[in-house]
Amino acid sequence: MTEYAAVPRQREPAEVVAELDRLNVWFPTRAGVVRAVDGVSLRIRRGETLGLVGESGSGKSTAGLALLRLVDPSAGTVRVAGQDVTRWSRRRLRALRRRVAMVFQDPQASLDPRRTIGASIAEPLIVHRLVDGAAARRQRVAELLDLVGLRRELADRHPHELSGGQRQRVGIARALAGEPDLIVLDEPIASLDLSVQAQIMNLLRRLQRDLGLTYLFIAHDLAAVEHMSDRLAVMYLGRIVETGTPAQIWRRPAHPYTAALLSAIPVADPQVERRRRRIILRGDVPSPVDPPAGCRFRTRCPQARAECAETDPVLVEVDPGHRAACLFAGDAVRAMSVTEPRRAGGSD
Amino acid sequence: MSDSPVLDVEGLAVTIGTRRGPARAVAGVDWSVQAGQTLALVGESGSGKSMSVLAATGLAPRTARVTGRVRLLGTDLTEVSPERRRRLRGRHVGFVFQDPMTSLNPVLTVGRQVSEAGEEHLGLTRRAARARAVELLDLVGIPSAAQRVDAYPHQFSGGMRQRVVIAMALACEPDLLIADEPTTALDVTTQAQIVELVADLQHRLGTAVVWITHDLGVVAGIADTVAVMYAGRIVEQGPVDAVFAHPAHPYTVALLAARPDPAARGADLVTIPGAPPSPWELPTGCAFFPRCPVRGDARCEHELPPLVPVSGRHQVRTFYPQATDGEDR
Ligand SMILES: Nc1ncnc2c1ncn2[C@@H]1O[C@H](COP(=O)(O)OP(=O)(O)OP(=O)(O)O)[C@@H](O)[C@H]1O
Ligand SMILES: Nc1ncnc2c1ncn2[C@@H]1O[C@H](COP(=O)(O)OP(=O)(O)OP(=O)(O)O)[C@@H](O)[C@H]1O
Ligand code: SF4
Ligand SMILES: [Mg+2]
Ligand SMILES: [Mg+2]
Numbered sequence: 276m277t278e279y280a281a282v283p284r285q286r287e288p289a290e291v292v293a294e295l296d297r298l299n300v301w302f303p304t305r306a307g308v309v310r311a312v313d314g315v316s317l318r319i320r321r322g323e324t325l326g327l328v329g330e331s332g333s334g335k336s337t338a339g340l341a342l343l344r345l346v347d348p349s350a351g352t353v354r355v356a357g358q359d360v361t362r363w364s365r366r367r368l369r370a371l372r373r374r375v376a377m378v379f380q381d382p383q384a385s386l387d388p389r390r391t392i393g394a395s396i397a398e399p400l401i402v403h404r405l406v407d408g409a410a411a412r413r414q415r416v417a418e419l420l421d422l423v424g425l426r427r428e429l430a431d432r433h434p435h436e437l438s439g440g441q442r443q444r445v446g447i448a449r450a451l452a453g454e455p456d457l458i459v460l461d462e463p464i465a466s467l468d469l470s471v472q473a474q475i476m477n478l479l480r481r482l483q484r485d486l487g488l489t490y491l492f493i494a495h496d497l498a499a500v501e502h503m504s505d506r507l508a509v510m511y512l513g514r515i516v517e518t519g520t521p522a523q524i525w526r527r528p529a530h531p532y533t534a535a536l537l538s539a540i541p542v543a544d545p546q547v548e549r550r551r552r553r554i555i556l557r558g559d560v561p562s563p564v565d566p567p568a569g570c571r572f573r574t575r576c577p578q579a580r581a582e583c584a585e586t587d588p589v590l591v592e593v594d595p596g597h598r599a600a601c602l603f604a605g606d607a608v609r610a611m612s613v614t615e616p617r618r619a620g621g622s623d
Numbered sequence: 624m625s626d627s628p629v630l631d632v633e634g635l636a637v638t639i640g641t642r643r644g645p646a647r648a649v650a651g652v653d654w655s656v657q658a659g660q661t662l663a664l665v666g667e668s669g670s671g672k673s674m675s676v677l678a679a680t681g682l683a684p685r686t687a688r689v690t691g692r693v694r695l696l697g698t699d700l701t702e703v704s705p706e707r708r709r710r711l712r713g714r715h716v717g718f719v720f721q722d723p724m725t726s727l728n729p730v731l732t733v734g735r736q737v738s739e740a741g742e743e744h745l746g747l748t749r750r751a752a753r754a755r756a757v758e759l760l761d762l763v764g765i766p767s768a769a770q771r772v773d774a775y776p777h778q779f780s781g782g783m784r785q786r787v788v789i790a791m792a793l794a795c796e797p798d799l800l801i802a803d804e805p806t807t808a809l810d811v812t813t814q815a816q817i818v819e820l821v822a823d824l825q826h827r828l829g830t831a832v833v834w835i836t837h838d839l840g841v842v843a844g845i846a847d848t849v850a851v852m853y854a855g856r857i858v859e860q861g862p863v864d865a866v867f868a869h870p871a872h873p874y875t876v877a878l879l880a881a882r883p884d885p886a887a888r889g890a891d892l893v894t895i896p897g898a899p900p901s902p903w904e905l906p907t908g909c910a911f912f913p914r915c916p917v918r919g920d921a922r923c924e925h926e927l928p929p930l931v932p933v934s935g936r937h938q939v940r941t942f943y944p945q946a947t948d949g950e951d952r
Binding site: 331438468469474476498499536540542544545546560 | 667668766780781782783810811812813814815816818819837838839840841842843844846863864867868877878879881882883885891892893894895896898899
């Protein structure tokens, strides 16, 4: 693509597909400036899945949208395929949105109800002028339907004639149409039924294996993120507070917030649940308009000390490839008090 | 603990009249819940979880035809007048739904809403009811309840609103709490708070709880008894330990296996092909037959399997009970 060749390549390692560098996305509102993303740096390498987790409102979607420049950064840099796209014009952004595709949570809302499935999948092919002629386009749509495991006849149907799982497959086919470098998956399984979630996760992983895709996988469901991801980033109030491999984070969370999050995930085993000790966080997430000074987690952190109000912790390495933004990374979690098991053991 | 159930449902069926014809939302279920105990109803979307508890408590839509027997504290709700049913419900049953705003009035203070139930059903004076509202808000963990009692719902976060709804549900000291996906819209950390809160209140007050969810992890944490629903019927039910350790219905087995398991990273997840049948065309045989990995026989396709005992109170509705020993745990 000439658009890409026109800008000299940055001196980034070639395998970084997309990158956020000290990114701020702030939204001015009547209640004040919402610091949705506030100093986030992350890199996504070719062929990997980076999982992004965190509570509602922590800024996950906003970070994902920034990669497509669907929100405007207030500060910092967005790089895609080595190019700084932070200030790209609307016209150039069209090329970016071929490079980075997005799949949304609600497949119902992301498809035009009046259009056929085929027309929805063909849209990126037309916008990005990827195939010439109606026949070639039909052929490509049929191939995309094959890829996501849908029957070709569905091309003539409308979204309301499909199940939720089928609609999400259409969303994925649409995302694949532009042969993107990166697909941002924003809660792609959250609105689906249990048995269908597993189908979609398997599909995404198969596509990644077969086509060498790169994913940013955003989700609430930590078990799903753990299953899907090569690396994880945990967000809290606009910041990344911990990154590492799922194994590192599951085995030895180094940030108190991550430890609390992990301890809150219910496990489908009554014996385990009965014996479990939970870290119950008190209170609510503070407003992103006025985040606490110092460590943002300190208002809910069971380990907060006086220093935590003074210093804003940065991500520090606790193990190779494993970093946490806590002044007492590692130690704080080890010292954390946990609640007593809810009920005495013993079954009926 | 007394043995007579707080709520006892027998042969409950709900058919809803729609433009597309009658929809069989609930096709005949039996369950009961004892004081201090939690029954979890689990199943995929549309399996009839909500409709079965709504119909049991007399809240089914007017277009619904409800049959079967429902006894609340021994009174047959299907035989009393709608007015008496409403009063019994108001006095003995508290509800918590997925979206707290369906229960909250945006233009009334939370204190007013919590005290209303106490005034109406316990005959408290306004002053006493307000004091009690503060007490209840405090009980459900609203910080500085004495001040927040005059706040409006929009001034609370989603998790805090759900606590307010729980306070409202508890205001008349119900014998039964019905919680329909109360934590589905919440973060796991908030979910943990709410689960803890309900368990603690239940422990202190001896409330019976019916908790609807589609999260098997939540079931494992809260339930004494679990009923797995599929296409309007209970396909498996029993003590939570028995059902999780020895799931006997092919559907339950598949559901438990479809969850990502940290021990089996990298492997494909077990999936259930296809989707549940629609309530307009429930099959005559086993509703799970078209998706069933066991692939039984013509009997599965044409005959409804009876609910048969596996062991003790553990029952399953299949011609082919699976012998599982939970080796994957
Ligand atoms: N366009 C906008 N204008 C103002 N505030 C916004 C806007 N978009 C997002 N926000 C706010 O920014 C914060 C981060 O929102 P975001 O949607 O990124 O969170 P999230 O982590 O994706 O949450 P969820 O898990 O609920 O999807 C929230 O406080 C949100 O209310
Ligand atoms: N008011 C209604 N009119 C027509 N059909 C309805 C109505 N309410 C529910 N149904 C149908 O009845 C069936 C059972 O619905 P119900 O709400 O009980 O399911 P559920 O198990 O609670 O599902 P979910 O997990 O999505 O809440 C569904 O097929 C649903 O479409
Ligand atoms: S820096 Fe302090 S408040 Fe922040 S997470 Fe660490 S211990 Fe908690
Ligand atoms: Mg989001
Ligand atoms: Mg429901």
